[in-house]
Amino acid sequence: MAAQARTEGSPLRLAVLDGSWAPAIAALQNAAIGDRMYPVNGGQIAEMLGPRGLTVGALASDRLVGFFSLLFPGRQPESMGLPFGLVEEELDAVVHWTAVIVDPAFRGQRLQQRLVAAVDWRLFPQSPHDYGFVTVRADNPPSLRSMLACGFAMVWAAPKFDGHLRHTLFRITPGDGEIPDGGEMVALMDLRRQLELMARGWIGWPQGAAAGHVRFAPPVPGCLVDRIRARTRSG
Numbered sequence: 001m002a003a004q005a006r007t008e009g010s011p012l013r014l015a016v017l018d019g020s021w022a023p024a025i026a027a028l029q030n031a032a033i034g035d036r037m038y039p040v041n042g043g044q045i046a047e048m049l050g051p052r053g054l055t056v057g058a059l060a061s062d063r064l065v066g067f068f069s070l071l072f073p074g075r076q077p078e079s080m081g082l083p084f085g086l087v088e089e090e091l092d093a094v095v096h097w098t099a100v101i102v103d104p105a106f107r108g109q110r111l112q113q114r115l116v117a118a119v120d121w122r123l124f125p126q127s128p129h130d131y132g133f134v135t136v137r138a139d140n141p142p143s144l145r146s147m148l149a150c151g152f153a154m155v156w157a158a159p160k161f162d163g164h165l166r167h168t169l170f171r172i173t174p175g176d177g178e179i180p181d182g183g184e185m186v187a188l189m190d191l192r193r194q195l196e197l198m199a200r201g202w203i204g205w206p207q208g209a210a211a212g213h214v215r216f217a218p219p220v221p222g223c224l225v226d227r228i229r230a231r232t233r234s235g
Contacts, residue, residue, distance in 0.1 A: 068115035080133035085231025093127035097134035132171030154204030177223025
């Protein structure tokens, strides 16, 4: 049985999912996004539902209508913290945001945000920071907007997984350092300009964006994202 997760009063029930939900997750992913995400096979879904993962589902009666999955790679070679120079205990506090998917019939109800809020606590309280990473296809503006709304900053873009160009985003949380002012507004789909600015070490910030745009600015020296970007540039 699914264990109850935190939720506000709602006709939908949020629950932490176990391995018995694997077929429903595969079916919902296929219906909702098709090939917009890199192919997730049965083994990867099992990992999302296993001890190295955490998946919260939104249930309408017993029907799965949305889910949010995290993976905790630890010090394994697939950790997205490695290209950013994270080491040892830092890698132990890395979390991959694997998927936030909602049934098309239930869109427009802020269900993605509600799923995220259900697990939006400090996952690694023993660490000074949680290092949250996610990748999003560059031609998927709805997911880019969703991740920016969840506090993620755009830090790089490169081909990944299925050969499609994907943004790598890093989550900015309270305590990670000061947010810069100013910068340049860049259209969400202007990948050429985004790559130019990210190559200079600028970040696409979740704060201060205009409709259809992302605010790019260099990070404040000494803040967390500046420190890990500096490691990447010098590595």
